[in-house]
Amino acid sequence: xxxxxxxxxxxxxxxxxxxxxxxxxxxxxxxxxxxxxxxxxxxxxxxxxxxxxxxxxxxxxxxxxxxxxxxxxxxxxxxxxxxxxxxxxxxxxxxxxxxxxxxxxxxxxxxxxxxxxxxxxxxxxxxxxxxxxxxxxxxxxxxxxxxxxxxxxxxxxxxxxxxxxxxxxxxxxxxxxxxxxxxxxxxxxxxxxxxxxxxxxxxxxxxxxxx
Numbered sequence: 001x002x003x004x005x006x007x008x009x010x011x012x013x014x015x016x017x018x019x020x021x022x023x024x025x026x027x028x029x030x031x032x033x034x035x036x037x038x039x040x041x042x043x044x045x046x047x048x049x050x051x052x053x054x055x056x057x058x059x060x061x062x063x064x065x066x067x068x069x070x071x072x073x074x075x076x077x078x079x080x081x082x083x084x085x086x087x088x089x090x091x092x093x094x095x096x097x098x099x100x101x102x103x104x105x106x107x108x109x110x111x112x113x114x115x116x117x118x119x120x121x122x123x124x125x126x127x128x129x130x131x132x133x134x135x136x137x138x139x140x141x142x143x144x145x146x147x148x149x150x151x152x153x154x155x156x157x158x159x160x161x162x163x164x165x166x167x168x169x170x171x172x173x174x175x176x177x178x179x180x181x182x183x184x185x186x187x188x189x190x191x192x193x194x195x196x197x198x199x200x201x202x203x204x205x206x207x208x209x210x211x
Contacts, residue, residue, distance in 0.1 A: 006050030013194065014058050020091045023118040024054060027087065030114055031078060038106045040078030056195045057081030057143065058088055060166050063191060063203055064139040068095035072137035074129055074154055075145035076100040079111055081168070082141060086122045099123045101132060129154050136160045143168050148202070149180040156184075156207055164205050171198035185210050 011021060028049055031040055045052045057080045064071065064085075071089075073082025079100070086098040100122055102108050108126040115122050125132060135158040142151050148167065155165050169176060177188065187206040193199040 006048060006054075010050045010055045010058070013055060014088070016088060017091050020088060023087050023090075023120070024050075024084075026117050027079070027083065027114050028054070030110070030117060034110045034113070035078075038078075038110050040107065040110060041080075051195055053078070053080050054084055056168065056193065057084035059194050060141060060168070060201055061085050061088055061092070063201060064141075064164065064166055066093045066096070069097070069138035070136065070160070071096060071098045071139045071141065072135050072158055073098065073100045074140065074142035074151065076102040076111060077104075077107055077144075079114060080143050083111060083114055083120070083122065085141070086120050087118060090120055097123070099125060099135060099137070101125045101127065101129050103128045132158070134158055138163050140165045141167070147179065148173070148176040149183060152180055152184045152186070152204075152207060156209070159207060162205075163207075164203060165207060167202045167204065168193065169200060169202055170196075173200065173202070177202070181210075183210055184208070 032046060034040060041053060060081050071085060076082045082098060082100040089096045100111060102111060105126065108124055111124055137158050138160050140155040140159060145151065151167055185208050186204045189203040190200040191203060193201060
């Protein structure tokens, strides 16, 4: 199989096994096949799939918890970051559990297909996040879903004690952070993104509503 530049860059940065890389190739093939009908990602980003979506998602794993812990992905859409994290964690932290939440039926069907074809045992919840039973997650992720203030509202109900939120945000994140600070208290660390030096992953602990 020919390796494109994006796949080569991903492989060099993440140093995954051949088995994991093959699972991601299956994922990429399915995404290109389903994208016209399911609208999983912007068509313009498909040539950069391995960096714009796979690598951008994969980098989150190194900042989260390890071991037999529960990851919860809000608004998974095409599986970013949740499905990518689950595929890579199957090699690195196989005891971790992943729950992906997505309300759109067609996108859920796609995620089920990816899980089946790659052999990754994720739990898929086809529901709106507001109606989801409490998940007691050790890590909550979300990518391009909502403003930070709204993400905190969603995550707070489902975080386990001591849990962490990992939210990728773009260059304009400062305003987003300031607005969230009006309603929430939290400990924040920003990690510069490997795919965009102006973007960052927000690592949030101690999330609690401001008095």
